[in-house]
Amino acid sequence: MAANSQFAVAVHVLTILAKSGEERVKSDYIAGSVNTNPVVIRRLLSNLQEAALVVSQVGAAGGTTLAKQPKDIRLSEVYKALPCGEVFALHSKEPNQDCPVGRNMAAFLCGLQKEIDKSIEEKLRQYTLRDVIEHIDGA
């Protein structure tokens, strides 16, 4: 259970919101489709709201809608909105600084990490939420 599925759930949630249009959707309903607890959904929506991808309304008749058109929401934005980890972690303990390899390894890996992250974002930028919906509906 320890692998981060937030991005997967976020795409799922946003797709549901997209298909609901203007109508506010409750965390309870979303949780039913994702098959999890409403609080998990609300936590996630909180991140998506910070990134200005959704708008939530508190109170009776409250709920959440998309903040933009599906065609204007790129998956790279979703990815960046979440506190997902990097592709690979750096050393858990700092390498031995007395070793020439150890001393310079961290800097190299850190640069590589950033480069990979960039290529992931480039890939995800190619897809909008509308593409997702089309794919889902076509299935």
Place this chain on the structure above:
Amino acid sequence: MAANSQFAVAVHVLTILAKSGEERVKSDYIAGSVNTNPVVIRRLLSNLQEAALVVSQVGAAGGTTLAKQPKDIRLSEVYKALPCGEVFALHSKEPNQDCPVGRNMAAFLCGLQKEIDKSIEEKLRQYTLRDVIEHIDGA
């Protein structure tokens, strides 16, 4: 501590081996540079050996050497040799199959996951162990 640093450590280990040339290196020495326990290193070398990237020798005067020239070891091979997780995990519980979105989400995400993994590998294929060494030495 739960983020996987195996790739980072693997690149570190292979760099040490590369710089040692024909000479066998002991897990104890490598652990000293990486600043971890020898068993952690041996576990990792076990994976690298399955991928035919290194050769280990049991017994007194044992140790490990590279199985190929540094210029012939691409970082994509290293990445594939390790049981690293995916960029993002799929849902921890299966989505609600009664919901049209839930029903088709998994397939879409799985495809996306594979596509991203491919672009990571393409990026890593651009670097060989020799490039790493040059970068480290030049620093």
Place this chain on the structure above:
DNA sequence: TTGAATTGTATCAAAAGAGGTTACAAATAG
């Protein structure tokens, strides 16, 4: 204005994964 519904968030518990450590069998050089 009262009451029901809903989000936002704090707090805790449960499950899984990663890394560290010890222990020891098997192999090998000398």
Place this chain on the structure above:
DNA sequence: CTATTTGTAACCTCTTTTGATACAATTCAA
């Protein structure tokens, strides 16, 4: 034969993720 070294199993601890409960704040509607 003995010392050394890998390979691996077993176990522990720490961290992260997810799930769950509780409740204050907000909002709508009667």
